[in-house]
Amino acid sequence: xxxxxxxxxxxxxxxxxxxxxxxxxxxxxxxxxxxxxxxxxxxxxxxxxxxxxxxxxxxxxxxxxxxxxxxxxxxxxxxxxxxxxxxxxxxxxxxxxxxxxxxxxxxxxxxxxxxxxxxxxxxxxxxxxxxxxxxxxxxxxxxxxxxxxxxxxxxxxxxxxxxxxxxxxxxxxxxxxxxxxxxxxxxxxxxxxxxxxxxxxxxxxxxxxxxxxxxxxxxxxxxxxxxxxxxxxxxxxxxxxxxxxxxx
Amino acid sequence: xxxxxxxxxxxxxxxxxxxxxxxxxxxxxxxxxxxxxxxxxxxxxxxxxxxxxxxxxxxxxxxxxxxxxxxxxxxxxxxxxxxxxxxxxxxxxxxxxxxxxxxxxxxxxxxxxxxxxxxxxxxxxxxxxxxxxxxxxxxxxxxxxxxxxxxxxxxxxxxxxxxxxxxxxxxxxxxxxxxxxxxxxxxxxxxxxxxxxxxxxxxxxxxxxxxxxxxxxxxxxxxxxxxxxxxxxxxxxxxxxxxxxxxxxxxxxxxxxxxxxxxxxxxxxxxxxxxxxxxxxxxxxxxxxxxxxxxxxxxxxxxxxxxxxx
Numbered sequence: 090x091x092x093x094x095x096x097x098x099x100x101x102x103x104x105x106x107x108x109x110x111x112x113x114x115x116x117x118x119x120x121x122x123x124x125x126x127x128x129x130x131x132x133x134x135x136x137x138x139x140x141x142x143x144x145x146x147x148x149x150x151x152x153x154x155x156x157x158x159x160x161x162x163x164x165x166x167x168x169x170x171x172x173x174x175x176x177x178x179x180x181x182x183x184x185x186x187x188x189x190x191x192x193x194x195x196x197x198x199x200x201x202x203x204x205x206x207x208x209x210x211x212x213x214x215x216x217x218x219x220x221x222x223x224x225x226x227x228x229x230x231x232x233x234x235x236x237x238x239x240x241x242x243x244x245x246x247x248x249x250x251x252x253x254x255x256x257x258x259x260x261x262x263x264x265x266x267x268x269x270x271x272x273x274x275x276x277x278x279x280x281x282x283x284x285x286x287x288x289x290x291x292x293x294x295x296x297x298x299x300x301x302x303x304x305x306x307x308x309x310x311x312x313x314x315x316x317x318x319x320x321x322x323x324x325x326x327x328x329x330x331x332x333x334x335x336x337x
Numbered sequence: 338x339x340x341x342x343x344x345x346x347x348x349x350x351x352x353x354x355x356x357x358x359x360x361x362x363x364x365x366x367x368x369x370x371x372x373x374x375x376x377x378x379x380x381x382x383x384x385x386x387x388x389x390x391x392x393x394x395x396x397x398x399x400x401x402x403x404x405x406x407x408x409x410x411x412x413x414x415x416x417x418x419x420x421x422x423x424x425x426x427x428x429x430x431x432x433x434x435x436x437x438x439x440x441x442x443x444x445x446x447x448x449x450x451x452x453x454x455x456x457x458x459x460x461x462x463x464x465x466x467x468x469x470x471x472x473x474x475x476x477x478x479x480x481x482x483x484x485x486x487x488x489x490x491x492x493x494x495x496x497x498x499x500x501x502x503x504x505x506x507x508x509x510x511x512x513x514x515x516x517x518x519x520x521x522x523x524x525x526x527x528x529x530x531x532x533x534x535x536x537x538x539x540x541x542x543x544x545x546x547x548x549x550x551x552x553x554x555x556x557x558x559x560x561x562x563x564x565x566x567x568x569x570x571x572x573x574x575x576x577x578x579x580x581x582x583x584x585x586x587x588x589x590x591x592x593x594x595x596x597x598x599x600x601x602x603x604x605x606x607x608x609x610x611x612x613x614x615x616x617x618x619x620x621x622x623x624x625x626x627x628x629x630x631x632x633x634x635x636x637x638x639x640x641x642x643x644x645x646x647x
Contacts (some may be wrong), residue, residue: 124387214449215437222442251518258513266576
């Protein structure tokens with residue numbers, strides 16, 4: 090079974106995003122960029138399924154700027170077999186990304202599509218569900234544990250009240266939550282090897298997808314700042330404060 | 338006036354709290370019809386009809402909707418949307434699972450996790466884990482929106498008297514089935530509706546210590562119990578305790594952060610709390626930059642002392 094893994098190049102999760110002074114967005118100039126952490130978990134899960142002999146080939150896909158090639162090389166260094174980069178220097182919204190992934194899935198016919206539950210830049214949490222809808226296939230979102238059993242996959246999902254388990258007929262789409270696995274680091278020899286793995290470069294037009302945005306961003310602002318309050322010296326003072334507030 | 342269709346989150350017998358904030362948001366967009374899709378869901382439909390601001394309730398009662406499987410529910414909603422302009426769902430794990438699937442079926446770009454309604458098609462929403470707030474306007478003919486519950490007041494659960502109308506079920510897609518769930522049974526208030534929350538972080542060391550330090554304090558205050566991602570990742574408590582951008586977003590009257598350093602990710606999930614109290618031994622911990630009341634000290638002596646004096 091072939092697995093398609095979708096990865097996005099985003100601001101590194103350790104970097105504190107700064108809103109541009111003109112309110113048009115977040116300043117990404119000279120900022121460290123990395124693979125979306127949830128997508129790293131998706132790549133790792135695909136590799137583990139390959140190590141178990143369930144998955145035979147892993148194709149990593151990214152929609153983004155030419156520099157997203159680095160993100161795909163990371164996926165290849167971790168263990169993906171080949172990569173497809175769909176280049177757009179303009180931002181591509183989740184719906185258009187989903188349409189591109191759908192078109193790639195039509196060509197590649199994967200048994201499983203894995204991606205992060207959300208990207209840490211736009212926090213949309215949409216692509217996996219949209220791909221599933223467009224393909225008319227089932228979705229296992231916010232996965233905590235997955236197991237392929239014959240022609241179906243059992244997905245334990247993280248939900249607000251705890252966990253729930255669903256069984257999906259393959260082909261299926263899985264989106265990853267934090268506890269699914271701990272992604273590996275690529276070793277130096279594998280980073281070197283990844284440089285010679287195949288990486289195809291495409292455009293949205295190659296897949297006949299219109300990426301014109303549906304949402305207009307009118308402005309981007311800093312969130313309201315919460316100012317620091319007071320420090321109390323000891324427990325007695327804290328108790329007094331709690332009593333003042335009517336909590337104790 | 339726009340016609341909105343609201344996803345009612347329920348357990349077939351009653352309506353979950355998350356729905357009430359969604360009704361408030363939807364009422365700011367237009368007329369509110371509530372959709373109760375479930376199995377044996379008359380109780381939930383009756384409860385939805387009483388929510389102030391709901392003008393009509395649709396019920397789709399079918400075994401296929403018993404567990405809100407997105408594969409079965411999304412086609413139902415997409416079909417009903419022929420008569421509505423905006424689909425509004427809570428940004429809960431259920432809403433987040435279903436709404437994008439509906440949006441794709443309608444060829445609509447969803448607006449996720451809105452914080453406010455600025456116009457008929459204009460909303461604010463958090464991006465970059467809440468480090469920036471974007472104002473976006475949709476150009477789609479129909480809209481799909483998910484709502485951050487803490488950003489809107491809860492509609493009154495009673496006072497309404499909407500008519501209930503049954504709609505035909507759209508059948509079972511036959512591609513997914515529900516096997517079971519592990520839902521923590523607890524007498525404690527749910528995190529998203531608790532008035533007081535006591536949260537613990539990595540400093541709690543292990544699951545036993547978390548239980549022996551945090552739980553008695555929560556018991557004393559009648560509080561809900563939360564945790565930082567670090568504490569969840571380390572296995573001190575299950576995933577449903579996690580407060581943060583990728584966990585639960587909470588806004589209680591009082592949030593007590595114990596041994597939590599205050600990573601951006603965590604702050605994004607609780608910074609709208611009315612009063613934040615932080616107990617941490619590192620006086621430079623970022624949590625103190627947002628705390629209204631801070632106490633620098635060793636939680637292992639501070640918390641037992643606090644419990645004794647409350």
